[in-house]
Structure formats: C-alpha cells, structure tokens
Amino acid sequence: MITLDHLTKRYGATTAVDDLTVQIEPGRVTGFLGPNGAGKSTTMRMILGLDRPTSGTATIDGRPYVSLRRPLREVGALLDAKAVHPGRRVRTHLVAMARSNSIPVARVDEVLERVGLTGVARRRAGNLSLGMSQRLGIAGVLLGDPRVMLFDEPVNGLDPDGVMWIRKLLRSLAAEGRTVLVSSHLMSEMQQTADHLVVLGRGRLLADSPLDSFVAGHGSLEEAYFRLTAGSVEYTGSEVA
Amino acid sequence: MLATISSEWTKLWSVRSTWWCLIGAAALMALYSVPLGFDAAEPNPDLSHADQLLHVEDVATAGLLFTQFALIALALLTVTSEYASGSMRTTLQCEPRRGRVLAAKLVVVEAVALVAGALLAFLGAGLGYLTAGDYGVFDLSAVATTAGKVSVYMGVVVALAIGLAVALRSTAGALVVAFLALFLLPMVLMMSGMDLMTDVSYYLPGTAGTEYLGIGIATLFGLDDGLPYDAAGGLGLFAAWSAVTLLAGYVVFRRRDA
Numbered sequence: 222m223i224t225l226d227h228l229t230k231r232y233g234a235t236t237a238v239d240d241l242t243v244q245i246e247p248g249r250v251t252g253f254l255g256p257n258g259a260g261k262s263t264t265m266r267m268i269l270g271l272d273r274p275t276s277g278t279a280t281i282d283g284r285p286y287v288s289l290r291r292p293l294r295e296v297g298a299l300l301d302a303k304a305v306h307p308g309r310r311v312r313t314h315l316v317a318m319a320r321s322n323s324i325p326v327a328r329v330d331e332v333l334e335r336v337g338l339t340g341v342a343r344r345r346a347g348n349l350s351l352g353m354s355q356r357l358g359i360a361g362v363l364l365g366d367p368r369v370m371l372f373d374e375p376v377n378g379l380d381p382d383g384v385m386w387i388r389k390l391l392r393s394l395a396a397e398g399r400t401v402l403v404s405s406h407l408m409s410e411m412q413q414t415a416d417h418l419v420v421l422g423r424g425r426l427l428a429d430s431p432l433d434s435f436v437a438g439h440g441s442l443e444e445a446y447f448r449l450t451a452g453s454v455e456y457t458g459s460e461v462a
Numbered sequence: 463m464l465a466t467i468s469s470e471w472t473k474l475w476s477v478r479s480t481w482w483c484l485i486g487a488a489a490l491m492a493l494y495s496v497p498l499g500f501d502a503a504e505p506n507p508d509l510s511h512a513d514q515l516l517h518v519e520d521v522a523t524a525g526l527l528f529t530q531f532a533l534i535a536l537a538l539l540t541v542t543s544e545y546a547s548g549s550m551r552t553t554l555q556c557e558p559r560r561g562r563v564l565a566a567k568l569v570v571v572e573a574v575a576l577v578a579g580a581l582l583a584f585l586g587a588g589l590g591y592l593t594a595g596d597y598g599v600f601d602l603s604a605v606a607t608t609a610g611k612v613s614v615y616m617g618v619v620v621a622l623a624i625g626l627a628v629a630l631r632s633t634a635g636a637l638v639v640a641f642l643a644l645f646l647l648p649m650v651l652m653m654s655g656m657d658l659m660t661d662v663s664y665y666l667p668g669t670a671g672t673e674y675l676g677i678g679i680a681t682l683f684g685l686d687d688g689l690p691y692d693a694a695g696g697l698g699l700f701a702a703w704s705a706v707t708l709l710a711g712y713v714v715f716r717r718r719d720a
Binding site: 266269270271272273286287289292293296298300301303304305306307308309310313314316317318320321322323361 | 552
C-alpha cells in the first residue's frame with residue numbers, strides 16, 4: 222500500500238503537487254490519470270524518495286522509501302525506459318541492480334525470460350527499440366519481486382502485442398495481491414486495465430474512485446475523463462474544424 | 463554497503479568509457495616517455511656520460527599534467543554519465559541513502575586510480591628505460607617511490623573529480639572546472655606577472671598537487687622560490703581542496719532532487 226498524506230511539491234511559484242492525500246491499495250490496478258503537467262511523475266518521484274516533498278509525506282506500508290534497506294525487494298518502479306546507460310549491456314544493467322540489493326544473479330535470467338529479452342541479453346541498452354527498453358524497465362521492476370510497483374507510461378512505444386502483454390502482466394501482478402500504480406494517457410487502454418482510478422489536475426486530486434463508478438453515466442472512460450479534467454488542462458491547441 | 467560497492471564495480475567495468483580512459487592514460491604516458499627516452503639515447507659530445515644519464519623515475523611523472531585528465535574523466539563519468547542518461551534515478555532507487563552511493567562510487571574509483579597511478583608510473587619509467595639505450599638508469603627503489611607518489615596523487619585528484627561531478631552533474635562542466643583548477647588558472651595567474659595573482663596561484667589545487675609530484679607548475683614558471691609550502695605541504699593543501707570539493711558535492715547530492 223502507498224499512502225500519500227498532504228503531499229505537496231512547489232518549484233518556486235509553481236505548485237506541481239498540491240496537498241495530495243490518497244491511498245493506493247493492494248490487489249488492484251490503480252490507474253493514475255491527468256493531463257500533462259498534472260503532477261503524476263512528480264508524485265511518483267516523491268514516492269521513490271528521488272524528489273523531496275515541500276511538505277507532507279509519501280510512505281510505502283508506513284515507511285518512507287529512503288528508510289527501506291533493500292528497496293528493490295519492496296518497491297519496483299519504471300519511470301523512464303530510456304534512463305539506462307546506453308553502452309551497458311542489457312543483462313549487465315540488471316546484474317548491477319541485483320547486486321545492489323543482494324538479489325541472486327540467477328533472478329536476472331528469470332526476469333529476462335519473463336519479459337522476453339533473453340535473446341537480446343548481450344545487446345547494449347542504447348541499441349534497443351523503445352518497446353524493448355520498456356520491457357527492460359519492466360524487468361527491473363520485477364527483479365526484486367516487490368509487493369509495490371509503479372509504472373510511468375509503460376505502454377509508450379509498444380506494439381499492439383506489447384500493449385496486450387503489459388495489460389495481462391499488470392492484471393496478473395495485481396491478482397497476486399500486489400499494489401500496482403500505473404500512469405497513462407491512453408484512456409481506452411486504462412479502461413481495460415485499471416480497477417481503480419486516481420485522477421490529478423494541476424496537482425490536485427480530482428477523483429479517487431473505482432473505474433466502474435467513474436465511468437458510470439458517461440459513454441466511456443475517455444468521456445468521463447474529459448468532463449472531469451476540462452478545467453485543468455494547461456495547454457490546449459485550437460479546435461480542429 | 464558492500465552490495466552497493468559491488469554494484470558500482472559492475473557498472474564501472476561494463477561501459478566502454480572506462481576502458482577508453484585507461485587506454486588513453488597509457489597512450490599519453492607512452493607519448494611522453496618514449497620521446498624522452500629516445501632523446502636521451504642520442505649522445506651529446508658536450509656532456510659527460512654521467513651527465514647524460516636518464517634516471518627513468520623522472521620520466522614517470524613527465525606529462526602527468528595532461529595524463530591525469532584521462533583518470534579524471536573516468537572518475538567523473540561514473541557520476542555524470544548517470545545524470546546524462548537519467549540512470550542516476552535507478553541508482554538511487556537501488557540505494558536511496560545518497561551518502562552511501564557517493565561513498566561506493568568513491569571506493570571503486572579510488573581502487574582504480576591508486577592502482578592505475580602506480581602502473582602508469584612503471585609504464586613510463588619502463589618505456590623510458592627501453593628507449594634510452596646506454597643512458598637509461600632504472601633504479602627500482604627510486605621508481606617505486608615515484609610510483610607511490612603518482613598513485614597518491616591520482617587518488618587525491620579523482621576524489622576532487624567526483625566532488626565536482628556530483629556538484630555540477632555535467633561531464634563538460636566538471637571537466638572544464640577540473641582543467642581550470644588543476645592546469646589553466648595557475649598558469650594564467652603566474653603568467654600575469656602580478657604579485658597578488660602569483661600569490662593566489664600558489665594556493666590553487668594544481669599548483670599544490672604538482673609541487674607534491676615534483677613537476678611543479680610554479681617551477682615551470684621559475685616562481686617556486688616564493689611557494690609557502692614544500693612537497694608535503696603541497697600534498698596537504700591538494701588533499702584539503704579535494705576534501706572540501708567532495709564535501710560540497712555531497713551537500714548538493716543530498717539536497718537536490720535527483
């Protein structure tokens with residue numbers, strides 16, 4: 222379980238995350254939605270102790286990330302699939318991560334198999350397609366077999382097979398009782414993947430509800446989403462005639 | 463802590479830049495030592511045989527003013543390449559206690575720098591001896607003493623580099639500041655001919671470190687008489703610069719968002 226308690230992040234005059242209080246429960250896929258700049262990624266970075274909150278707290282099962290001793294065994298996160306040293310080989314990248322948390326190296330080969338990268342294990346990470354990079358990022362999430370998982374836009378760059386694969390993976394991880402938080406801009410995809418939604422707009426909590434009741438009364442998640450976030454979009458292009 | 467060091471060790475040796483930096487350091491050392499040896503091998507009829515002898519421990523430090531930058535690049539890339547690719551966030555997900563991450567990086571880079579420094583000195587001395595013909599003098603204890611000093615020098619300079627790297631986060635930025643502090647600024651100030659500038663230059667890391675190595679920048683400009691410290695004092699001042707830079711880097715590393 223992830224608990225955000227009055228979590229706030231300001232950069233000078235800009236408030237990226239504004240007094241956010243919400244719990245991400247285990248055993249279901251929680252979709253994390255909101256327009257660009259709504260504060261989703263900043264929130265994820267604060268959960269991981271990468272960014273320091275201006276005020277408030279983010280905890281994982283009651284403990285801040287920085288107090289976790291072998292954090293990869295408790296929390297897995299995919300923030301940016303391309304955030305890998307381009308010259309390092311796929312397998313070595315995971316071996317270095319495994320060593321840091323005393324995870325047996327045999328586990329690296331297991332997760333490579335699970336994400337379908339065994340065949341490119343010796344390739345340099347910079348030579349992977351975006352879809353393969355996403356799979357490498359997901360391998361990193363699975364590495365420590367953690368109870369809590371965060372994915373920031375995991376379907377970007379994936380082909381339809383890859384999108385389907387991620388959907389099944391996320392659903393099975395949640396079915397195993399894990400806490401799964403996934404951000405995405407793809408509404409139709411979220412409608413098929415998420416059980417629960419947390420929606421941000423301009424850093425504030427707009428909705429925290431089950432998918433079904435969120436969509437109820439609207440034709441689709443997309444329609445419900447547009448209705449809710451109508452006032453929160455920072456940048457809009459002119460209407461297409 | 464051991465797990466984090468092991469992870470950093472794996473990362474260091476799994477990128478090509480580490481190898482290129484070491485090959486570059488060895489190549490630069492060869493570039494300086496081989497001509498010195500060949501030069502000594504040419505008999506000079508105006509000098510006695512004894513005056514023409516090349517004591518190769520002196521060859522081991524020649525060119526270190528430049529060669530050091532290969533190891534400096536190796537050191538700062540362990541930090542700045544992670545900021546450039548974004549993988550620093552992965553590193554901090556693996557070990558969120560930033561002091562430990564910095565310490566682990568320092569440990570692996572120090573291990574490499576201390577060994578590489580000594581090997582470079584032996585390489586330079588060896589190449590000088592092989593090329594100097596009848597005039598080369600290889601005194602093992604003298605060469606070993608110099609190798610020890612080069613090793614210590616490299617140990618101090620890579621700590622400075624890592625401090626700059628975590629403070630500035632950019633490869634180019636850290637490299638430019640290192641080049642200024644260790645090389646260009648002391649020289650420019652000494653060339654100014656003004657007493658105040660010269661006095662300031664004495665206290666810069668480049669002046670102090672090279673004085674310890676016996677290839678003093680101040681000596682190069684004939685200004686070593688005014689130096690307010692000896693070789694040991696130079697090492698002390700150099701190490702103090704390094705420690706302060708590392709501390710400043712640590713403070714930035716702890717406070718700033720990753």
